[in-house]
Structures are given as structure tokens and as C-alpha cells.
Amino acid sequence: xxxxxxDPETLVDQSLAGFARAHAVHVRADTANRLCVRRExxxxxxxxxxxxxxxxxxxxHAGFVGAGMLDAAVLGDVFASPTxxxxxxxxxxxxxxxxxxxxxxxxxxxVINFRSAAGEAGEEGHEVQFVVVDDDVATRGxxxxxxxxxxxxxxxxxxAGAIAERGAPLAEVAAVARAVVxxxxxxxxxxxxxxxxxxxxxxxxxxxxxxxxGVGIHxxxxxxxxxxGDVSALAEQMLxxxxxxxxxxxxxxxxxVNGFGATPAIELYLLFDEVARLLEARGFxxxxxxxxxxxxxxxxxxxxxxxxxxDEELLELWDAPVATATLNW
Amino acid sequence: xxxxxxDPETLVDQSLAGFARAHAVHVRADTANRLCVRRExxxxxxxxxxxxxxxxxxxxHAGFVGAGMLDAAVLGDVFASPTxxxxxxxxxxxxxxxxxxxxxxxxxxxVINFRSAAGEAGEEGHEVQFVVVDDDVATRGxxxxxxxxxxxxxxxxxxAGAIAERGAPLAEVAAVARAVVxxxxxxxxxxxxxxxxxxxxxxxxxxxxxxxxGVGIHxxxxxxxxxxGDVSALAEQMLxxxxxxxxxxxxxxxxxVNGFGATPAIELYLLFDEVARLLEARGFxxxxxxxxxxxxxxxxxxxxxxxxxxDEELLELWDAPVATATLNW
Numbered sequence: 001x002x003x004x005x006x007d008p009e010t011l012v013d014q015s016l017a018g019f020a021r022a023h024a025v026h027v028r029a030d031t032a033n034r035l036c037v038r039r040e041x042x043x044x045x046x047x048x049x050x051x052x053x054x055x056x057x058x059x060x061h062a063g064f065v066g067a068g069m070l071d072a073a074v075l076g077d078v079f080a081s082p083t084x085x086x087x088x089x090x091x092x093x094x095x096x097x098x099x100x101x102x103x104x105x106x107x108x109x110x111v112i113n114f115r116s117a118a119g120e121a122g123e124e125g126h127e128v129q130f131v132v133v134d135d136d137v138a139t140r141g142x143x144x145x146x147x148x149x150x151x152x153x154x155x156x157x158x159x160a161g162a163i164a165e166r167g168a169p170l171a172e173v174a175a176v177a178r179a180v181v182x183x184x185x186x187x188x189x190x191x192x193x194x195x196x197x198x199x200x201x202x203x204x205x206x207x208x209x210x211x212x213x214g215v216g217i218h219x220x221x222x223x224x225x226x227x228x229g230d231v232s233a234l235a236e237q238m239l240x241x242x243x244x245x246x247x248x249x250x251x252x253x254x255x256x257v258n259g260f261g262a263t264p265a266i267e268l269y270l271l272f273d274e275v276a277r278l279l280e281a282r283g284f285x286x287x288x289x290x291x292x293x294x295x296x297x298x299x300x301x302x303x304x305x306x307x308x309x310x311d312e313e314l315l316e317l318w319d320a321p322v323a324t325a326t327l328n329w
Numbered sequence: 330x331x332x333x334x335x336d337p338e339t340l341v342d343q344s345l346a347g348f349a350r351a352h353a354v355h356v357r358a359d360t361a362n363r364l365c366v367r368r369e370x371x372x373x374x375x376x377x378x379x380x381x382x383x384x385x386x387x388x389x390h391a392g393f394v395g396a397g398m399l400d401a402a403v404l405g406d407v408f409a410s411p412t413x414x415x416x417x418x419x420x421x422x423x424x425x426x427x428x429x430x431x432x433x434x435x436x437x438x439x440v441i442n443f444r445s446a447a448g449e450a451g452e453e454g455h456e457v458q459f460v461v462v463d464d465d466v467a468t469r470g471x472x473x474x475x476x477x478x479x480x481x482x483x484x485x486x487x488x489a490g491a492i493a494e495r496g497a498p499l500a501e502v503a504a505v506a507r508a509v510v511x512x513x514x515x516x517x518x519x520x521x522x523x524x525x526x527x528x529x530x531x532x533x534x535x536x537x538x539x540x541x542x543g544v545g546i547h548x549x550x551x552x553x554x555x556x557x558g559d560v561s562a563l564a565e566q567m568l569x570x571x572x573x574x575x576x577x578x579x580x581x582x583x584x585x586v587n588g589f590g591a592t593p594a595i596e597l598y599l600l601f602d603e604v605a606r607l608l609e610a611r612g613f614x615x616x617x618x619x620x621x622x623x624x625x626x627x628x629x630x631x632x633x634x635x636x637x638x639x640d641e642e643l644l645e646l647w648d649a650p651v652a653t654a655t656l657n658w
Contacts, residue, residue, distance in 0.1 A: 018599060
């Protein structure tokens with residue numbers, strides 16, 4: 001897949017500049033530290049929410065910076081963790097004195113760099129807590145580093161952002177974020193791999209009748225190669241895997257059918273329709289839904305399904321006002 | 330490019346069902362007539378706005394149905410016009426007695442079917458006007474059917490929708506829609522062609538160092554095959570073509586950098602950054618901007634640039650509240 005590209009070394013910086021220009025009503029760019037910062041940050045009396053990670057997953061995270069969600073996004077190179085110094089710069093740019101919550105996707109580099117930033121900033125007098133998102137059931141259990149952090153990050157950022165906006169103290173914001181992580185799970189599949197700007201070719205090859213099941217969002221292979229069935233078979237397989245591990249409370253859920261980048265909306269809504277019917281048949285109530293590209297893997301074709309088991313408080317926080325480039329209600 | 334797909338014959342219907350389920354707060358589906366209808370339509374005293382065309386361009390048009398924009402979207406098969414009867418059904422579903430404006434993209438089938446619906450509905454007592462969007466400069470002039478209707482459709486739907494929402498009479502709504510058409514122009518390029526669900530293979534083949542310049546949104550070839558340069562060269566070529574025809578008033582503009590489906594947001598914001606700098610160097614003021622997938626061509630890789638030369642009224646109408654699945658402010 002060809003790219004719209006100049007110098008690959010400056011792609012992230014220039015794209016951030018373009019993003020900040022397009023969305024100046026919500027954000028500003030700190031180009032020296034590669035941060036996308038909420039326009040009015042630091043917000044007096046409010047716990048600051050910071051997330052980030054490798055680029056290539058847009059609109060995550062910069063698309064979620066703004067009122068009622070993130071105070072800053074920290075941008076690494078494509079599929080590479082940002083540095084500890086960048087995270088510290090984000091803490092300094094956003095902490096009003098009410099403390100900071102770091103929302104970390106569970107990848108070794110991100111966890112190391114965000115945690116060490118939390119430690120260093122703590123020594124400098126900031127109150128910092130963190131939560132690690134590990135919603136991907138494909139890599140939960142086993143001997144690895146646990147579930148990868150994928151599309152449930154959107155739920156964590158939105159819901160923790162809502163309670164922070166109301167002035168809740170850091171301990172409460174962190175507790176809500178952890179509750180969302182515990183109640184979320186995701187599974188993803190790829191029809192075609194992505195092409196990184198550096199490599200210029202797909203990160204893995206799939207035959208015309210194959211899909212990659214349990215795929216991540218960094219161009220890595222999934223847990224299993226499977227035959228490419230129709231949408232009913234696909235939805236059934238994805239939900240079976242999603243629900244077969246630790247039980248998820250039946251009852252109201254938010255469903256996110258997330259496109260990985262190159263899958264047309266018409267296909268995502270088709271998948272959503274299948275998923276919704278299967279979930280209702282299993283006793284779930286679809287309280288809210290979100291369909292589209294939210295956590296992508298560049299131009300990968302495919303989709304993930306994320307469920308969040310709601311309680312009343314989480315639903316109310318999900319519905320609270322938000323004003324970002326991507327979510328706005 | 331592989332697809333998430335069941336029976337290709339029911340793709341549009343089931344995807345519409347999924348869309349209506351996900352966005353029930355804004356719309357309802359009329360599955361018998363393949364319509365996506367504003368939830369509260371017909372709205373008493375308000376001119377109804379109807380658009381539509383072939384599927385495969387999502388979020389156009391269903392993503393723009395709701396308060397302050399469209400009253401109904403009429404869905405054809407992928408890249409195929411809806412029928413006259415479908416358009417008449419949309420008129421019957423939305424006309425409150427204040428009349429109807431049809432917003433037609435300039436393609437032979439769409440123009441014939443929407444115009445004949447306007448005629449038939451007129452005989453049945455509906456007051457109907459229409460506007461034809463022909464913003465694509467690649468096919469303006471010459472012996473053909475004129476400029477194709479592409480991404481400026483979003484501007485027409487939003488701005489005419491805003492003045493209709495305020496209760497303006499049909500003649501005024503139609504005049505504003507025509508003013509937007511006259512002040513808009515677009516140019517598109519493809520890096521890779523799209524794959525239709527029926528054909529299962531790309532609609533044209535491009536070499537690794539080629540782009541298709543002046544491409545449309547139906548998988549048809551463009552006006553010229555060109556070498557694939559870097560983002561600066563690309564932006565310069567696109568703007569030169571965009572501005573070399575009939576002069577566009579310099580001054581405030583809305584810029585839309587639109588992805589065709591498979592191009593990552595990081596690349597679109599990179600292109601936007603180049604385009605914005607070039608426009609400012611040429612004396613334009615970027616009053617508003619929109620970057621993302623709005624008028625797609627399934628999974629085509631590439632992008633278009635659309636400019637709308639603003640006046641005060643058009644800017645104010647652009648900024649007016651809107652509540653749809655895709656635009657919401």
C-alpha cells in the first residue's frame with residue numbers, strides 16, 4: 001500500500017502540526033515534546049489525564065484530547081513508545097496540582113516509560129497514579145505479558161475523563177478507570193496486514209482465503225490463522241472468543257465495532273448488525289454503540305469488537321458531555 | 330482487498346439496519362425503500378432535505394441525516410443510483426408541506442432518477458426543487474457531462490441544512506445550496522484503486538510509483554497517471570489544478586481534506602498541513618477545516634481536497650448546530 005508521505009522521520013511531527021491546526025479549538029501542539037495538549041490545560045482543580053503511545057493508531061490518542069476526556073496525548077514514532085522525558089513534559093504541562101492519571105496500554109515499552117515518568121514526576125512533587133489497559137483477550141493468560149491494550153482505551157479515557165471533569169479526586173478517577181479496564185474486553189481480526197512507512201511493505205502476508213485471528217494493533221501476527229468465512233461466521237467466532245474467558249456480566253453493555261483503518265464503514269456496520277443480534281440472543285442489552293475507526297493500525301484491513309459491561313455510574317459518565325476532535329457530544 | 334461480507338445482495342440492506350440500530354438517536358431505517366430517515370421527520374414547517382446515491386461512499390449520505398442537515402438519505406446498491414420510486418418514498422416520508430430540496434451529485438443515473446422523482450412528486454402536490462453538485466474540477470469543461478459531484482456535497486448538505494432548520498422557505502434554501510455549489514471545488518488522487526464486493530478485485534491497477542490524478546469516487550480511472558511524488562509535490566499539484574480554472578475568491582475558506590477509505594489519518598493530517606501552508610502563501614485564510622473520511626470510495630487509498638470560498642452568511646450557517654452520526658456540534 002502506497003503512502004502520502006514526505007520524510008518518514010518528520011511524519012509524526014508534521015502530522016501533529018496539521019492536527020493541532022485543524023483542531024485548534026480543542027488542542028495545542030507542544031512540538032518540542034511531541035505532545036497534543038488540551039487547549040486550556042492545566043485546568044484548575046481538575047485531575048489531569050494523560051495517555052499516549054506509538055503513532056499509527058489515530059484517532060487514538062490525540063483525537064480524544066479535550067474537555068471531558070484527555071488533557072494530553074504523548075506521541076511516539078509509528079508503533080514505538082514515547083520516552084520517559086516526553087511523559088514528564090506532559091505531566092508538567094497539565095498538572096494543576098490536583099494530580100495526574102496516566103492511562104497506559106499494556107506494551108512493555110509503554111509500561112516502562114510511563115511508569116518511570118510517574119516515579120520521577122512523583123519525586124518532583126506531582127501526585128501521579130496510573131492504570132494499565134489490557135483488554136485484548138487474545139493475549140490474556142499464558143506466559144506472556146498479559147492482554148494487550150487496544151480499543152477499550154477509548155472507554156477508559158472517556159469515562160475517567162468524565163469523572164475528572166466533575167472534579168473528582170485522583171483516587172476516585174483512578175478507581176473508575178480501573179473498573180472500566182476490569183469490565184472491558186476486546187478481540188480483533190485482520191483481513192490484510194498494515195504497511196508501515198518505514199518498511200513500505202505489509203508486516204505479514206495472508207492468503208486470499210485467510211484471516212489473522214486475535215491480531216494486535218502493531219502489525220504483529222495474531223494467535224491463529226483461520227479460513228475467511230462470511231460475516232455471520234466471523235461475528236460468531238469473535239464473540240465466542242470474547243466471552244469464553246472470565247465471565248462478563250450479562251446486562252447492559254457498550255459495544256464498539258472498531259475498524260483498523262482500511263475497512264469501509266459499510267462493512268463495519270454489517271459486522272455490527274451481526275454482533276448486535278448475537279449479543280441480544282445471549283442476553284446482553286446494547287445500551288450504547290460506537291462503530292468506526294477509533295483505534296487503528298495504519299492501513300490494516302479488519303476490525304475488533306470491544307464490550308464494556310456497564311453499571312449505572314459508568315453509563316452516566318459515558319453519556320456526559322465531551323468535546324474532542326473525535327468524540328463530541 | 331478482502332471484505333467482511335455475507336451475501337453481497339443484502340450488504341446494503343443489512344449495513345443500513347446496523348447503521349440505524351447504532352444511531353437510533355438520530356435516524357430510523359425504512360428498509361422497504363432503503364431509506365435512512367431523520368428520526369423526527371417530517372418536521373413541521375421545515376423544508377426537507379434529501380440526498381442519496383450509490384452506496385460505498387459512507388459516511389455520505391446516511392452519516393449526515395439528522396437535525397440541521399439531511400431529512401433522508403436514499404441508498405442505491407454499491408456505486409449504483411437509487412430508483413425514482415425510492416426518491417419519491419423519501420419525499421413522502423419527509424415533506425411536512427414546506428417543500429423538499431433534492432441534493433443530487435452530478436452522475437447521469439442520479440440526475441435522471443432524482444429529477445424524475447421531482448417531477449412525479451410535483452404532480453402529486455409536493456413542492457420540490459433540486460440542486461446538482463458538480464465540484465470535481467477534473468471533469469469540468471470539455472465535452473462530458475460536467476464536474477462530478479464529490480466531497481463538496483458535505484458542504485451543501487450542512488449549510489443548506491442549517492438554513493432549512495431555521496425555517497427558511499424552499500426558494501431560499503435552494504438558493505443557499507446553489508451558492509455553496511458555485512463556491513466549491515474539489516480534486517482527488519488515488520494511490521490504490523478500490524475493490525468492489527461484486528468484482529472482488531481492484532477496479533484499476535497502479536504501478537508502485539504511480540498515482541491516479543483527478544480520480545472520481547466510483548472506482549473509475551482519473552484524468553491522468555502521474556509519478557508518485559512526496560507530499561509537498563502532491564499538495565502543490567492538487568492545489569494548482571484546483572485553482573487554475575474559474576477563479577475562486579481569495580479570503581476565508583473551508584478546507585476539507587477527505588480520505589477515500591484506506592488512507593490513515595496520520596497521512597491525511599500530513600497532507601492537510603502542506604495544503605494549509607500553501608493556501609496561506611497564496612492569500613487564503615483557513616477559516617474552518619475538516620480532515621478525515623467523509624466521502625469515500627470503499628477501500629480506495631488516496632485523498633481529495635475541497636475548498637469552499639466563504640462569505641459571512643455561509644460561515645455562520647456552517648457553524649450552526651448539527652446532530653448527525655458524523656457531524657455533531
